[in-house]
Amino acid sequence: MSPLRSWFSIPRGSHFSLANIPFGVISTASSKAPRVAVAIGDHALDLEIFAANNGFSALSTIQPHQAVFSQPTLNAFAALGRPVHSVVRKYIQSVFAENTPYPEVLKTNSSLQKQALFPLSQVQTHLPFKIGDYTDFYAGLNHAYNVGVLFRGPTNALQPNYKHLPVGYHGRASSVVVSGTPIRRPNGQILENPTAEKKVPTFSACRKLDIELELGAFICKANRMGEPVPISEAEESLFGVVLMNDWSARDIQAWEYVPLGPFNAKNFGTTISPWIVLADALGPFKTKGLENDSEILPYLKEKDDKSFYDIRLQVDLKTASGNLTTISKTSSRNLLWSFPQMLTHHSITGCPMQVGDLLGSGTISGLEPSERGSLLEQNENGKTSIKLSCGEERKFLENGDEICITGVCGSDEENLVGFGDCTGKIEPALTFLR
Amino acid sequence: MSPLRSWFSIPRGSHFSLANIPFGVISTASSKAPRVAVAIGDHALDLEIFAANNGFSALSTIQPHQAVFSQPTLNAFAALGRPVHSVVRKYIQSVFAENTPYPEVLKTNSSLQKQALFPLSQVQTHLPFKIGDYTDFYAGLNHAYNVGVLFRGPTNALQPNYKHLPVGYHGRASSVVVSGTPIRRPNGQILENPTAEKKVPTFSACRKLDIELELGAFICKANRMGEPVPISEAEESLFGVVLMNDWSARDIQAWEYVPLGPFNAKNFGTTISPWIVLADALGPFKTKGLENDSEILPYLKEKDDKSFYDIRLQVDLKTASGNLTTISKTSSRNLLWSFPQMLTHHSITGCPMQVGDLLGSGTISGLEPSERGSLLEQNENGKTSIKLSCGEERKFLENGDEICITGVCGSDEENLVGFGDCTGKIEPALTFLR
Structure with missing residues (x-):
């Protein structure tokens, strides 16, 4: 596997490298409602805010389903199925990639960076699923x-x-x-x-x-x-x-x-x-x-x-x-x-x-x-x-x-x-x- | 216990006498959305319709909570607590009692009887709770x-x-x-x-x-x-x-x-x-x-x-x-x-x-x-x-x-x-x- 490099600063040794992109549910001091995020380096990318600010503009697959990122659990996102999870993860990887084909989405969009990226030390994580059994x-x-x-x-x-x-x-x-x-x-x-x-x-x-x-x-x-x-x-x-x-x-x-x-x-x-x-x-x-x-x-x-x-x-x-x-x-x-x-x-x-x-x-x-x-x-x-x-x-x-x-x-x-x-x-x- | 008598026809030997008033979730051919009901004799009283037609007009306790009867499970009603269940059951008993103090609610309201009372043979019952564990x-x-x-x-x-x-x-x-x-x-x-x-x-x-x-x-x-x-x-x-x-x-x-x-x-x-x-x-x-x-x-x-x-x-x-x-x-x-x-x-x-x-x-x-x-x-x-x-x-x-x-x-x-x-x-x- 060739190493993935990002324009975003991801500390060496981070568990949340560009090769990962794990999903969770967070809240922040300024917004107490739990919603979906991914972890990247020592930050969380708030997918509700990201989606609301055209973050997924280049990914038509997910656009009809963007409400899943405002949910307090991952159940709705998970229910979209593995092909969708795969596409969303790869898209986020491409947005953070050094030579991203979508620089306008986040790399050169410092306003959205400020809005949607939170240091992990400042987010509260929540139980990611409503667990049935x-x-x-x-x-x-x-x-x-x-x-x-x-x-x-x-x-x-x-x-x-x-x-x-x-x-x-x-x-x-x-x-x-x-x-x-x-x-x-x-x-x-x-x-x-x-x-x-x-x-x-x-x-x-x-x-x-x-x-x-x-x-x-x-x-x-x-x-x-x-x-x-x-x-x-x-x-x-x-x-x-x-x-x-x-x-x-x-x-x-x-x-x-x-x-x-x-x-x-x-x-x-x-x-x-x-x-x-x-x-x-x-x-x-x-x-x-x-x-x-x-x-x-x-x-x-x-x-x-x-x-x-x-x-x-x-x-x-x-x-x-x-x-x-x-x-x-x-x-x-x-x-x-x-x-x-x-x-x-x-x-x-x-x-x-x-x-x-x-x-x-x-x-x-x-x-x-x-x-x-x-x-x-x-x-x-x-x-x-x-x-x-x-x-x-x-x-x-x-x-x-x-x-x-x-x-x-x-x-x-x-x-x-x-x-x-x-x-x-x-x-x-x-x-x-x- | 003195026997309870009703103006409504409850077959002798029915499990659902006036002394009972059990709760469940039903749907009907004309309305497929599951909602809360009680069983009485060989009928179900649709509590969503009953509530929407001032059925609970004489019970102020429940009025702020009437939306619970439109839910597809009993979870919201149950969460109101036993004192509320008790009051609602007693009220429904009194509405059906031979000498009801509230005849206008149902006894003399044949329109609401027609709307809200369904023969049990014509209702579909559903799992009454969303069961956690x-x-x-x-x-x-x-x-x-x-x-x-x-x-x-x-x-x-x-x-x-x-x-x-x-x-x-x-x-x-x-x-x-x-x-x-x-x-x-x-x-x-x-x-x-x-x-x-x-x-x-x-x-x-x-x-x-x-x-x-x-x-x-x-x-x-x-x-x-x-x-x-x-x-x-x-x-x-x-x-x-x-x-x-x-x-x-x-x-x-x-x-x-x-x-x-x-x-x-x-x-x-x-x-x-x-x-x-x-x-x-x-x-x-x-x-x-x-x-x-x-x-x-x-x-x-x-x-x-x-x-x-x-x-x-x-x-x-x-x-x-x-x-x-x-x-x-x-x-x-x-x-x-x-x-x-x-x-x-x-x-x-x-x-x-x-x-x-x-x-x-x-x-x-x-x-x-x-x-x-x-x-x-x-x-x-x-x-x-x-x-x-x-x-x-x-x-x-x-x-x-x-x-x-x-x-x-x-x-x-x-x-x-x-x-x-x-x-x-x-x-x-x-x-x-x-």
């Missing part, structure tokens, strides 16, 4: 194996179904929040002494508050109830990808999860990064996922097995006193199932998917201890501790801890495709409950 | 016990957590449909030989298609993320109740459900009755639920333990050839946890509930075989068969079978409070998939 999968083979070993031993670590279908469960859509939203430590029922014969729970603030390093993918195409999405068409339904932290209360989970799966342990917050990297932007970074040594059923077989992404993921923990430690580094290729496979399996029953539905990949862990995407795996369910660079130790999260997930693709520092930050800080639990 | 609980103790015996034997039938918290899981909101919507038999992965050492699934149409007899409750009050709904305030968040059939693919479920719970087995359709019976209308039929012999934590303790309903439930199976057999009869009091307890437990972590969220009770079964709310229990997981009155037998549902759930409260045939029908007919699975 949120489904979380469990496609991180190494994570599933590590957790299985902790709870069932190495022989039965993976359940017999694991390599035949993307295991998943319906999550809680209402508690998906945008990066930066504080996460309150949940209260709930925990079993203090799991080995006691009589099992009586205690009411408590969660003592095993954990993270889950995941990717999320948003759906941009609905299917009718009763009509599955074939694997050959699944890519067309994927709008783009975000980083995701599926906060988890391990002690609440251990007590509640039989026989119907995690519930309260997962419904108090799921954080996503604000800028959605379009499937097109991730195209050059497609790769194979983990090898599946089981023969899978035809409906899950992809023509091309390169439908995973090689995103370099990193998890940092910042303590209340400001100390920062990188606690995990891995690649998003550590998945057994791709998003198209998840989507096709999800809908094989005829389940209707809607624009704005969110699919989570499941926790992503590499093979090495330094690559694990949850604290549960890192501390072997509380047996060991993580050493922080300030000398403190952590088994699980403490109040005031802030988790920041980042992810980036590419090696050319001037053409990175990244996601920005996916952060959340832990607030103390409410104490008046019992 | 749908959560299904497992509060039917007898069902949980029966199923537990089938899969784990009588000693471990109930998990240790069962009597301490309302076990539940997040369901699929997008496949909740209104009564009458056909249900297509799902395809998926099943394990033909579960006892084989090597577990290899087959792709197949579901062979164990089942029903689940449930109640559903809609939420009418949001809580902020991080702020649980205390048990003392939970009743105020409950708009009303519907009948529910949570269609289940038992063979798909058996293979997929470890370790994260049911997923595809439950996401292809959940049917609800179209008319929501307000919590107020059910007030006179409140009763105790099943006794819990475990000490429950304070946050789940209700001041009054009569927050269950004594609704006489019935499940009928109609074959493709038209034969009708009643396959189950029970009471909705067969629950261990009430809707307020479910809601409070759901939100104890700070999980935000939104107006239009749906809570399912879990399958309701009595103690007797004739009172079981799922076929799985009735046929002991395929060991026995149900005899139909036409001489046919059923283990699970066949194509063309129609299930109709009904429910009604009260003994005075002129003041019944019921739900109408909750029906769905099974269509054959798609055959081109593999």
Whole structure:
């Protein structure tokens, strides 16, 4: 890929290079109504203002649909379909290109630059979609194996179904929040002494508050109830990808999860990064996922097995006193199932998917201890501790801890495709409950 | 309760007596736009037309909010809060009362009667809420016990957590449909030989298609993320109740459900009755639920333990050839946890509930075989068969079978409070998939 250069100043190393053009929803001090924007370098381009000032004058495709940029979510834009997303992204790239064929649109239009370009430090990002349903999968083979070993031993670590279908469960859509939203430590029922014969729970603030390093993918195409999405068409339904932290209360989970799966342990917050990297932007970074040594059923077989992404993921923990430690580094290729496979399996029953539905990949862990995407795996369910660079130790999260997930693709520092930050800080639990 | 009499002709035995006044969303041949209505006898009163013709002239409370009746869902009306629902219901009762204080509104206004009252046979009902999240609980103790015996034997039938918290899981909101919507038999992965050492699934149409007899409750009050709904305030968040059939693919479920719970087995359709019976209308039929012999934590303790309903439930199976057999009869009091307890437990972590969220009770079964709310229990997981009155037998549902759930409260045939029908007919699975 030849490097893309811009007349606009994009800092070297920016996640939001000209090769990216991720979409989000912003508001600003002068205009509180959330609307659609793209991130470029350390700025946001307000597409409502851009559209209102003839920014799309050279792109007839989008002109009848410009109202989508004034919406408070990306649902309407996403529903236009991937060919439209592709054209809009390429057009914005061409507007910012060094030798833009449309200099009058923005390059030489300093008035519109002033109106429509905001420093990212001055914009508020919002949840980019109205999410209908949120489904979380469990496609991180190494994570599933590590957790299985902790709870069932190495022989039965993976359940017999694991390599035949993307295991998943319906999550809680209402508690998906945008990066930066504080996460309150949940209260709930925990079993203090799991080995006691009589099992009586205690009411408590969660003592095993954990993270889950995941990717999320948003759906941009609905299917009718009763009509599955074939694997050959699944890519067309994927709008783009975000980083995701599926906060988890391990002690609440251990007590509640039989026989119907995690519930309260997962419904108090799921954080996503604000800028959605379009499937097109991730195209050059497609790769194979983990090898599946089981023969899978035809409906899950992809023509091309390169439908995973090689995103370099990193998890940092910042303590209340400001100390920062990188606690995990891995690649998003550590998945057994791709998003198209998840989507096709999800809908094989005829389940209707809607624009704005969110699919989570499941926790992503590499093979090495330094690559694990949850604290549960890192501390072997509380047996060991993580050493922080300030000398403190952590088994699980403490109040005031802030988790920041980042992810980036590419090696050319001037053409990175990244996601920005996916952060959340832990607030103390409410104490008046019992 | 003294009987309520109306000037309007309400057939004896109607589920929609003057004591009821359930809310729903309708359209008609002459006006295709869905809007809010109430059911009364065998008619629907179109509240959009009623409001537009000064129907609410004597009710100043609702006048600033009349636009809610022109909405295609009940979300906006529900969000006005229970005191408003209460006042509107009572007002409509008084308009229809034999000695109405407002005869000019409808009793002597034959023009408005003609405009706003439609025979139920001529209205199309629609999904009454835009459902944000749908959560299904497992509060039917007898069902949980029966199923537990089938899969784990009588000693471990109930998990240790069962009597301490309302076990539940997040369901699929997008496949909740209104009564009458056909249900297509799902395809998926099943394990033909579960006892084989090597577990290899087959792709197949579901062979164990089942029903689940449930109640559903809609939420009418949001809580902020991080702020649980205390048990003392939970009743105020409950708009009303519907009948529910949570269609289940038992063979798909058996293979997929470890370790994260049911997923595809439950996401292809959940049917609800179209008319929501307000919590107020059910007030006179409140009763105790099943006794819990475990000490429950304070946050789940209700001041009054009569927050269950004594609704006489019935499940009928109609074959493709038209034969009708009643396959189950029970009471909705067969629950261990009430809707307020479910809601409070759901939100104890700070999980935000939104107006239009749906809570399912879990399958309701009595103690007797004739009172079981799922076929799985009735046929002991395929060991026995149900005899139909036409001489046919059923283990699970066949194509063309129609299930109709009904429910009604009260003994005075002129003041019944019921739900109408909750029906769905099974269509054959798609055959081109593999």
